[in-house]
Amino acid sequence: MTTIPSNLRRVLRREPRVRPVPPPVAAPPERVEAPPVEIAPNDPLVAYFSGATGAVDIGALQLDSPALAGLREAGVKLVVPLVSQGELIGLLNLGPRRSEQEYSADDRKLLNDLAGHAAPAVRVAQLVREQEAEVRQRERIEQELRVAQLIQQQFLPHELPDLPGWQVEAYYGPAREVGGDFYDFIRLPDDQIGIVVGDVTDKGVPAALVMATTHSILRAEAPRLVAPSEVLTRVNELLVDEMPAHMFVTCLYAVLDPSSGRLRYANAGHNVPYVGAGGEVTELRATGMPLGLLPGMEYEEKVATLAPGDIVLLHSDGLAEAHDPDRQMFGFPRVAALVGEAPDGEVLIDRLLKELEEFTGAGWEQEDDITLVTLERRASSSAERAADPPAGRLLASFDLPSEPGNERLAIDGVAEAIAGLGLQGPRLERLKTAVGEATMNAIEHGNGNRPELPVEVSVVADDTDVTVRITDQGGERPIPEVEAPDLEAKLAGLQTPRGWGLFLIQNMVDALRTAVDEHHHTIELVMHLKEAPDARN
Amino acid sequence: MPGTEFGAEVRQHDHTGVIDLHGEINLGADQALADAYEQAVRDDPRTIVLNFARVDYINSTGIALIVGVLARARKEHRTVRAFGLSEHYREIFAITRLSDFMGIYPDEDSAVTAAAAAAS
Numbered sequence: 001m002t003t004i005p006s007n008l009r010r011v012l013r014r015e016p017r018v019r020p021v022p023p024p025v026a027a028p029p030e031r032v033e034a035p036p037v038e039i040a041p042n043d044p045l046v047a048y049f050s051g052a053t054g055a056v057d058i059g060a061l062q063l064d065s066p067a068l069a070g071l072r073e074a075g076v077k078l079v080v081p082l083v084s085q086g087e088l089i090g091l092l093n094l095g096p097r098r099s100e101q102e103y104s105a106d107d108r109k110l111l112n113d114l115a116g117h118a119a120p121a122v123r124v125a126q127l128v129r130e131q132e133a134e135v136r137q138r139e140r141i142e143q144e145l146r147v148a149q150l151i152q153q154q155f156l157p158h159e160l161p162d163l164p165g166w167q168v169e170a171y172y173g174p175a176r177e178v179g180g181d182f183y184d185f186i187r188l189p190d191d192q193i194g195i196v197v198g199d200v201t202d203k204g205v206p207a208a209l210v211m212a213t214t215h216s217i218l219r220a221e222a223p224r225l226v227a228p229s230e231v232l233t234r235v236n237e238l239l240v241d242e243m244p245a246h247m248f249v250t251c252l253y254a255v256l257d258p259s260s261g262r263l264r265y266a267n268a269g270h271n272v273p274y275v276g277a278g279g280e281v282t283e284l285r286a287t288g289m290p291l292g293l294l295p296g297m298e299y300e301e302k303v304a305t306l307a308p309g310d311i312v313l314l315h316s317d318g319l320a321e322a323h324d325p326d327r328q329m330f331g332f333p334r335v336a337a338l339v340g341e342a343p344d345g346e347v348l349i350d351r352l353l354k355e356l357e358e359f360t361g362a363g364w365e366q367e368d369d370i371t372l373v374t375l376e377r378r379a380s381s382s383a384e385r386a387a388d389p390p391a392g393r394l395l396a397s398f399d400l401p402s403e404p405g406n407e408r409l410a411i412d413g414v415a416e417a418i419a420g421l422g423l424q425g426p427r428l429e430r431l432k433t434a435v436g437e438a439t440m441n442a443i444e445h446g447n448g449n450r451p452e453l454p455v456e457v458s459v460v461a462d463d464t465d466v467t468v469r470i471t472d473q474g475g476e477r478p479i480p481e482v483e484a485p486d487l488e489a490k491l492a493g494l495q496t497p498r499g500w501g502l503f504l505i506q507n508m509v510d511a512l513r514t515a516v517d518e519h520h521h522t523i524e525l526v527m528h529l530k531e532a533p534d535a536r537n
Numbered sequence: 538m539p540g541t542e543f544g545a546e547v548r549q550h551d552h553t554g555v556i557d558l559h560g561e562i563n564l565g566a567d568q569a570l571a572d573a574y575e576q577a578v579r580d581d582p583r584t585i586v587l588n589f590a591r592v593d594y595i596n597s598t599g600i601a602l603i604v605g606v607l608a609r610a611r612k613e614h615r616t617v618r619a620f621g622l623s624e625h626y627r628e629i630f631a632i633t634r635l636s637d638f639m640g641i642y643p644d645e646d647s648a649v650t651a652a653a654a655a656a657s
Contacts, residue, residue, distance in 0.1 A: 404564060407596065429625035437597050487634045490604050491611055497604035500597035500633060507632045 037074050037093075039067040049081040050088040054112040055103070056081065078103050080115045084123040092118075144205055148178040151208035155215045161185045161193055162495060163258045164483045164502065167376040169345040171353070173318070174369050180207030180249075181316045181369035182215055186222045187496055188255060190444075194222045194231075197314040197373055198251035198270065198291075206244060213242055214249050214291065228253045228266035229288075229301035236268065236291045236299075243292035250290045252314055259445045260474070261306040261377055266299040271320065271332075274339040275304065276311040276348075281340040284312070311348060311376045313339050318370035319352060324359050334359075345374030392462035399454035400439070402447035402472075407439035410457050410470070417459040418466050421529055431468070431527045434508035437501045438470045438523045446472025446521050464529055465510075471522040482506045541593060545573035553649050554582045559591035562599030570602055574609065585610055586648045587639075590621030600633055607638055616640070618648040 039045060045065040049056065056079045058071055071079065071093065080092040092115060097103060103111075152174065160168045170183060180200025188194050196218055200207040217235050225231045231253055239249065252273060254265035265273070269290035272283045288299035306312065315335065322330045338355060342348035349372050356370075396417035400406045411432045423431065439455055447453035456471040482502050489495040506512050511526035541559075543566035548555045554577030562570070577585050587606075595603075610617045620642040622630060630636040642648035 408561075408594070426625055426628065429623075430628075433596075433625070433629070436594075440596060440598075485633070487604070487638070491608045491638060493608055493612070497601040497608065498598065500600045504597055504600075504629065504632070 037067060037070040037076075039070075043067040045071075046088065049079065049091065050083070052081050054115075055079070055108045078108075078111070080111045082115050082119040082122055084119040087123075089119060089123050089126060145176070145178060148203075148205045148208040149174065151205070151212055152178055152182070155182060155184075155212050157183070157185055159494065161187075162483075162486055162489065163193065163256075164499065165378055166256075166258055167345050167374075167378055169349055169372075169374045169376075171349045171370070171372040173353075173366065173371075175203075175318065175366045177203050178208060179203050179318065179369035180211045181318065181371040182211045183314070183371050183373050184215060184218065186219060188223055188226055190257070191259065191496060191498055192226070192255055192257050194218075194226075195254045195256060195314065195373065195375065196222075196251065197316060197371055198249055199316045199369070199371075200247065200249050202247050206247065210243065210247055210249060210292075214239060214251070218251075218253070222253075226255060227301065228255055228264050229299040232266045232268050232288060232291065232299040233297065236289075236297045237295060239292035240295045248290040248292045254284075254314075256306075256375065257445075259441075261308075261310075263304045263306055263312070263375075264301060265304070266301045268297075268299060271315050271317055273315070274313045274336050275306070276313070276339040276342055277307065278309065279340055281336045283336075306375070306377045308377050311339065311342055311345050311374055313348060314371075314373040314375075316369060316371040318366070318368035319356060319372065322356055322360055322364075322367060322370075325361055325364075330356060330359050345376035348374055392460045392465075392467070395459040395461055395466075397456070397458040399456050400443075401451040402443040402449055402453045402455055403451050404440075404443065404449060406443060406455070407436040410439040410455070411436045413457060414459055414468055418461065421461055421466055423466060423527060423529060427527060430508040431466070431525065434505045434525045435468055435470070437505045437508075438468075438525060441501055442470050442472035442474075442521075442523070446474030448474075461529070465526050466529060468525045469522055470525070471520050473519060474521045475516070475519050482512075543569055545569050547573050547576040549580065549582070550586070550645070551649050552580075552582055553584045553586055554578060554580070555586045555588060555645065555649070557588045557591070561594040561596075562592055562602060563594070563596045564598045566599060567602055570606065574606055578613070578615070582615070584616045584618060584649075586645065587617065587619045588621050588645060589619060589623075589626065592621075592626075595626055595629070600629070600635070603635065607635070611638070618642055618651060620644050620648045 043065050044063050045067045048063060058068065058076050058079055061068055075095045076093045077096050078094040080094070081088055082090040082092065092111065094103070094111075156172055157170070160170060168185070172181065172183065174181070180202060182196070182198050184196040186194035186196065198211070198214060200210045200214070214235065217238050218231070221234045222231050225234060232251065235251070249268070250270040251268045252265065252270040254263055256263050265284055265286055266288060267286040268288045272285055275282045275284060284302065284304055286300040286302045289297045313335070320330055320332045320335050334355070335352065338351055339348060342351060352372060396413060398413055400409050414435045415428070415432055439457070442455045443449060447455060453473045458469045460467045460469070485499050485503055486495060490497050505525070509525045510528050513524040513526070515522045515524070541561055543558070543560040543562060545559070546557045548557065556573045556577050560566075574585070607617050618640040619630075621644070622641060627636070627641060630639070630641060640648070640651060642651060
């Protein structure tokens with residue numbers, strides 16, 4: 001122990017417990033407790049007692065010391081410093097002898113001997129007490145850490161969203177002293193999905209509680225408001241009143257339309273996401289204050305369109321602001337560079353963590369939570385791209401206004417056009433279903449249900465195939481990967497019950513092709529006219 | 538808009554709630570289907586039977602509505618059976634795997650009998 005003061009802050013004066021021999025006969029033993037005397041750590045008396053070799057007469061001392069005055073005032077005459085291993089650990093303070101005589105040389109010798117024996121015992125007692133207090137403190141901190149972890153884990157997603165044509169990955173690594181990181185995926189109307197990455201200032205239970213509140217508010221407001229700027233404005237309003245002093249939340253909120261690759265986003269002071277596209281890295285910047293600081297905040301909303309192969313990284317500052325043993329920061333440029341080099345989201349997360357490990361070196365204690373979420377739009381593979389318009393006879397060509405329900409017009413129009421081709425029974429029904437679904441997609445996703453935008457339908461046949469082309473005005477948008485919907489997850493309420501269209505189309509027709517140009521998106525449905533090997537029949 | 542509007546009526550048959558569906562099962566069927574389900578479970582039957590005999594069109598949104606009904610029934614520990622599906626929609630129920638979770642029967646009697654047999 002290097003600091004004496006805590007031992008000396010409160011010094012009790014007691015009548016000497018060891019009395020001169022022989023003890024006084026008449027006076028019954030009586031103990032008077034004197035008021036405690038404060039001794040400041042920098043009081044010259046401390047240094048003096050530390051160097052003293054035995055009992056010290058207070059009366060004879062000449063020191064400019066407030067503590068000395070205090071001791072005198074309390075009636076202390078003699079002080080015996082308790083020194084253990086060269087360290088002053090306490091004082092025996094004695095008042096005047098009852099006999100009113102001065103302390104004798106024998107008294108002093110006895111007191112010095114006593115101090116010599118008492119000091120190590122007192123020191124041991126002090127150490128035991130300190131250790132007990134430390135253990136209690138440690139247990140309390142551990143308990144708090146467990147509670148914070150529990151709260152945090154409760155609110156992190158248990159599974160990743162399953163988006164056809166997209167690969168979503170997430171990593172969450174809590175620091176030992178849990179920070180306030182969180183991320184979430186929120187199902188939104190029209191098969192859109194909300195993506196949240198946030199960080200609460202502060203650590204431990206207070207941060208975890210604020211995180212839980214923010215999480216709940218976002219979950220409640222996002223499906224209703226959808227637009228990222230509006231969602232953050234609303235969350236801020238609700239949080240401002242709830243937020244403990246000196247705390248706030250940084251948060252990035254983005255809404256992805258998986259079918260078009262359109263990503264709307266707003267940012268409340270969180271790290272700027274990076275987009276890696278063919279070796280180039282761009283930033284998704286939008287301005288906004290952290291949540292919970294001030295009422296009436298507005299948030300800028302931006303839009304980016306993600307092309308096949310693009311990877312977005314959302315990240316908390318636990319990564320970029322990690323330090324190596326020389327206190328150098330991992331840094332944002334390093335993160336951005338890795339985003340540019342990554343072939344896919346999963347590899348990106350692995351590389352980021354591996355680079356971080358190499359950077360910080362062995363034995364590094366993680367300073368803050370690390371949260372990484374990647375969104376990757378898969379390059380199209382399952383659907384071939386439609387080439388030039390098919391050769392053959394044009395059987396029909398018509399436009400439809402983009403109004404819900406008009407897919408029935410497309411179905412009827414196509415059915416009428418191919419009536420003489422010999423396609424019938426289940427195969428005709430399949431083509432009709434595919435035409436209906438493709439037209440619905442064109443009306444809703446391509447043309448946004450705007451009646452003034454036409455859906456163009458054409459039917460072409462040659463000797464072997466009939467081809468239906470359905471074109472919307474939605475322009476370039478990704479060709480989604482067709483995946484089998486997860487019915488179990490839908491039945492369990494973990495996924496939206498929707499999302500069957502493209503899967504149905506692919507299973508209905510003999511070939512499916514898509515083509516895009518700047519202004520149009522075309523889906524081409526092909527059915528063989530002649531008997532074709534078909535596993536389903 | 539062409540097509541026939543969706544409708545649904547509910548009957549009780551041998552302690553089973555039978556929902557007679559007709560018209561098109563698409564987005565517009567949402568509320569009527571939910572109402573019919575409510576009515577069908579009023580007496581808390583173990584089994585709900587969906588009659589598709591007079592349904593002439595089901596699109597992917599309609600599939601989603603049926604998934605919704607099935608999800609709700611499973612949550613309430615009810616069995617859902619179906620009959621009257623055309624060959625085409627039986628194929629679609631197979632492709633979407635709805636028929637893995639919903640018994641498909643040729644007619645009402647076999648659906649209800651199966652329900653009664655399972656209940657006894």
